[in-house]
Amino acid sequence: TACSSKYVLSQMHPMWQGPLVVPGGDRQSPIDIVVRKSIFDSKLKPLVTKYDPHTCQQIWNNGYSFLVEYDDTTDKSTLQGGPMEDKFRLCQFHFHWGETNAWGSEHTVDKKLFPAELHLVHWNSDKYSLFEEAVMEDNGLAVIGVFLKVGKRHEGLQKLVDALPAIRHKNSVVAFNRFDPGCLLPTNTDDYWTYHGSLTTPPLTESVTWMIMKQHIEVSHEQLAVFRSLLFTSAEEDMQKSMVNNFRVQQPLRGRAVRSSFN
Numbered sequence: 001t002a003c004s005s006k007y008v009l010s011q012m013h014p015m016w017q018g019p020l021v022v023p024g025g026d027r028q029s030p031i032d033i034v035v036r037k038s039i040f041d042s043k044l045k046p047l048v049t050k051y052d053p054h055t056c057q058q059i060w061n062n063g064y065s066f067l068v069e070y071d072d073t074t075d076k077s078t079l080q081g082g083p084m085e086d087k088f089r090l091c092q093f094h095f096h097w098g099e100t101n102a103w104g105s106e107h108t109v110d111k112k113l114f115p116a117e118l119h120l121v122h123w124n125s126d127k128y129s130l131f132e133e134a135v136m137e138d139n140g141l142a143v144i145g146v147f148l149k150v151g152k153r154h155e156g157l158q159k160l161v162d163a164l165p166a167i168r169h170k171n172s173v174v175a176f177n178r179f180d181p182g183c184l185l186p187t188n189t190d191d192y193w194t195y196h197g198s199l200t201t202p203p204l205t206e207s208v209t210w211m212i213m214k215q216h217i218e219v220s221h222e223q224l225a226v227f228r229s230l231l232f233t234s235a236e237e238d239m240q241k242s243m244v245n246n247f248r249v250q251q252p253l254r255g256r257a258v259r260s261s262f263n
């Protein structure tokens, strides 16, 4: 679908650090969320997600993470509310994780690292007609971030985990339908932090309104271990590299405000 994208993994420096310098990058992501410096904004509305499980199309290994892609040619799976004025269309979700449970998330909360982070990627379908267009615009994208903690097994996630062995190698894809991404959201989606930032992988464009959920979800150690069984490398390459630590380091805040929807 429109929102899938290929990343180029250069040998010079691992891609998850992205290019070392971004031209004029003063709203880069991820960031450390300093809770006591976040500003409560009573005008922030609850998030309204309306996800149609039937718009799920495929799951694939893009050599950086695994993406679950949705048909974003109609307004079937949408996000609105929060700090946004417009309606946004879900195009894909993916995760970032570490080689151990000690780290793996991209955002941190008072420097606390989580073992993994889920990103649900949406683009502004009120203003643009394609993800590729929206990705270049200030208010083009909205990404929901959810922290993962290791604990009890996540039943909804298991369907996804069971599909991963089929896409072990980079560029492998498997049909995946009927998956409700809403099952991966925490029970409370009213409490979040929001700030203006960027994609955390190339093209690193500064077009993202981030909404980071205060409440995490729990997945089992075994489920995370299957994430780590994926490979960065394609079947043709002889050096197989396990797909771990696919996160970018925290970026300077550059005076940006982080608002909270809760007191």
Ligand SMILES: N=Nc1ccc(S(N)(=O)=O)cc1
Pocket (backbone or CB within 6 Å): 003, 004, 005, 119, 121, 143, 198, 199, 200, 201, 202, 203
């Ligand atoms: N090129 N597409 C992308 C979409 C989302 C993200 S992220 N990790 O910021 O959600 C990065 C790249």
Ligand SMILES: [Zn+2]
Pocket (backbone or CB within 6 Å): 094, 095, 096, 119, 200
């Ligand atoms: Zn991401």
